Amino acid sequence: MIKLLGACFILLSTSAIGFHIAKNFADRPRQIRQIRGALSLLQTDIVYGSRRLDRICEQIAAREKDPVQFLFARCAEYLQHLDGVSTFECWKRSVDETWPRTAMREPEREVLTDFGKTLGISDREDQLAHLARVQTSLEVEESEAREEQARYEKMCRSLGVLAGALIVILIY
Template sequence: MIKLMGACLVFLAATWAGFFLARSYRERPRHIRQLRSALSLLETEIGYGTRPLIQACEQISLRVDGVIATIFRQCAENLKQMDGASTYECFRQAIEEQWPKTAMKKPEKQVFLQFSQTLGVSDRQDQLQHVAMAQANLDVEERKARDEQVQYEKMYRTVGILCGVFIIILLY
């Protein structure tokens, strides 16, 4: 009886590990879409709004979901608290703190960091061009992420289950 319970625990642990790894492939395209949506909202704020960046970031954090909202909320807090720091530094700190909570990888982080370097440094038209460029780059990364999801998500789930079965066979 104890052997059977141990086998079930091993199987469940290996299956959970496989599903956990597969989840990051499932979440990555969704997080990239949320980031693109947040950038669209920021584009609207830059193009048509007259709010300061702090208020724009707060509004964006209320309108998007999950970790992306937390990044913009943290950025707004940084802009309030870090008196004299550049906009890029406030964004960079928020991104560095919150990025491990996302399923996104380094290419998306680089696009977002490069975009944040242009905020508040140039005129409205130039910033709108940088938003469009960041969205185009994120669109490419989202397509790559979807391809990886199709390729690897099911594989990791299956490998988790099969590893559990394999370990059980080895132990018996």
């Protein structure tokens, strides 16, 4: 009876690990799409609005889901409460703080951090050009993430279950 319980525990735990890794492959393209959508909202507000950046970030945070919501909420909070700190530093802090909550990887982080260097320091046309460049970069990363998802998601699930079954067979 204890052997059977141990075997079930091993099989369930390795399966859970496999499904968790597969979920990260599925979450990455979705989160990149979320970021792209939020940046589209930012672009629209730059074109048609004349509000401060902290208000824009608050509005985007109210419309989005986590982790993108957390990114823009933290940025808005930093912009409002950190006197004397640059917009880039506020953006970078929020990206750094949000990153462990995401399934995204280093290329997306670099794109977002580079975008923060130009955020709020130039005229409207320049901001739109930078946003277009970021959107293009994120679009490329999203397509690569979708390819990885198609290639590895199902494999990770299967490997989790099969690794558990192999361990159970070897132990018993």
